[in-house]
Amino acid sequence: MKIMSDIKVTKVGIVGIGFIGSDHLHRLTKTIANVDVTAVCDIVPGKAQKELDRQGLKAKDYHDYHDLVNDPDVDVVVCTASNEAHYEIVMAALKAGKFCFCEKPLALDANQCMDIVKEEQKHGRRMLQVGFMRHYAPEYVQMKKMIDDGTIGHPLMMDERHYNQTQPEEYDSSRSIIETAIHEIDLDHWLLNDDYKDIQVFGVRKSKYVQNDQIQDPMIVMMNTKGGVNIYLEVYVRCQYGYDIKCDVIGEKGVLELPTVPQVATRLNAEYSTAILTDWKARFESAYDIEFRDFINHVSQDESPVGPSAWDGYIAAVTADAALQSLAHDGEKVDLDFPERPAFYVEK
Ligand SMILES: NC(=O)C1=CN([C@@H]2O[C@H](COP(=O)(O)OP(=O)(O)OC[C@H]3O[C@@H](n4cnc5c(N)ncnc54)[C@H](O)[C@@H]3O)[C@@H](O)[C@H]2O)C=CC1
Numbered sequence: 001m002k003i004m005s006d007i008k009v010t011k012v013g014i015v016g017i018g019f020i021g022s023d024h025l026h027r028l029t030k031t032i033a034n035v036d037v038t039a040v041c042d043i044v045p046g047k048a049q050k051e052l053d054r055q056g057l058k059a060k061d062y063h064d065y066h067d068l069v070n071d072p073d074v075d076v077v078v079c080t081a082s083n084e085a086h087y088e089i090v091m092a093a094l095k096a097g098k099f100c101f102c103e104k105p106l107a108l109d110a111n112q113c114m115d116i117v118k119e120e121q122k123h124g125r126r127m128l129q130v131g132f133m134r135h136y137a138p139e140y141v142q143m144k145k146m147i148d149d150g151t152i153g154h155p156l157m158m159d160e161r162h163y164n165q166t167q168p169e170e171y172d173s174s175r176s177i178i179e180t181a182i183h184e185i186d187l188d189h190w191l192l193n194d195d196y197k198d199i200q201v202f203g204v205r206k207s208k209y210v211q212n213d214q215i216q217d218p219m220i221v222m223m224n225t226k227g228g229v230n231i232y233l234e235v236y237v238r239c240q241y242g243y244d245i246k247c248d249v250i251g252e253k254g255v256l257e258l259p260t261v262p263q264v265a266t267r268l269n270a271e272y273s274t275a276i277l278t279d280w281k282a283r284f285e286s287a288y289d290i291e292f293r294d295f296i297n298h299v300s301q302d303e304s305p306v307g308p309s310a311w312d313g314y315i316a317a318v319t320a321d322a323a324l325q326s327l328a329h330d331g332e333k334v335d336l337d338f339p340e341r342p343a344f345y346v347e348k
């Protein structure tokens with residue numbers, strides 16, 4: 001007797017095969033069930049094919065994302081290209097009527113994000129998810145639940161750190177905000193169930209490891225929420241020693257502390273030590289896995305994705321635009337005001 005399976009294989013095309021594109025390619029072919037990566041694309045000739053070969057995979061290799069987006073063998077577009085290419089790739093995917101997963105930031109600024117929001121709404125249902133994977137990290141999910149439960153009373157302050165070991169030489173202040181701090185910008189109001197009231201961004205003494213004058217590194221981001229919570233975030237993208245993410249939520253009765261990834265501690269030669277990770281791949285591995293499982297589960301059934309939305313991408317971009325404005329004006333406080341979340345983007 002032949003057993004019929006109703007499990008549908010989702011045909012995915014990935015645009016941008018750099019650091020995270022390669023990682024998601026591996027994830028979608030080796031970790032997430034019922035996915036066929038039918039096509040890849042990178043603007044640099046040969047780059048995507050080299051990665052396919054390295055991972056022992058076969059897929060169509062395009063150099064122009066339009067060809068991938070319009071390929072009938074691609075049902076879902078995953079955009080892992082550089083920030084400046086997100087807008088055009090996402091718009092093309094939406095215009096072609098395809099579900100789309102776009103890495104953060106959704107686009108370069110709030111205007112571009114609003115265009116995407118409007119394009120998505122033409123479909124009458126959500127078609128897009130943004131790669132704010134921390135919403136899926138079990139430790140942040142637990143923190144949110146404890147904040148909602150009132151475990152520490154009302155949150156009063158947040159104390160955060162977003163340190164990268166290093167970044168490419170051309171990394172500038174704008175990227176520190178729209179590519180690095182954007183994670184906390186997106187995450188904190190979600191954790192707190194609150195909206196931002198204002199933001200301030202300023203530099204401190206520069207690290208000697210900063211080679212260009214286009215970046216302020218480290219920089220301090222401060223936000224106040226409408227509910228009166230003060231958020232303090234250090235962004236330091238060339239800290240040299242490792243990848244270090246801190247998130248303390250200080251409440252009326254206690255403190256919630258984000259755990260670091262479990263590492264075996266060593267007691268040896270009169271020393272007690274634990275390793276610190278060096279990049280986001282290992283630090284948020286389970287979050288990326290859960291995120292893609294959820295996204296694929298929905299779109300494979302022709303259902304809208306339910307993870308971070310284009311509206312979340314837009315809210316983050318409005319905040320990031322204000323952050324850049326503050327940095328350009330020596331850390332002046334910039335007020336924030338957001339339009340009401342449209343019904344289209346309210347969770348059902
Ligand atoms: N959620 C997360 O934790 C992470 C998200 N990201 C995001 O993913 C994106 C990519 O980051 P990385 O992989 O680190 O950068 P990368 O520079 O290593 O890779 C980007 C790739 O996109 C390609 N590309 C650029 N424009 C293109 C176009 N028009 N068509 C096709 N390919 C194009 C580049 O040639 C490059 O290979 C960024 O937007 C970044 O913010 C990156 C790392 C972690």
Ligand SMILES: O=C1[C@@H](O)[C@H](O)[C@@H](O)[C@H](O)[C@H]1O
Pocket residue numbers: 164179180183237280
């Ligand atoms: O999203 C990411 C990168 O694009 C970004 O460049 C890093 O700073 C972040 O830590 C990482 O999570």
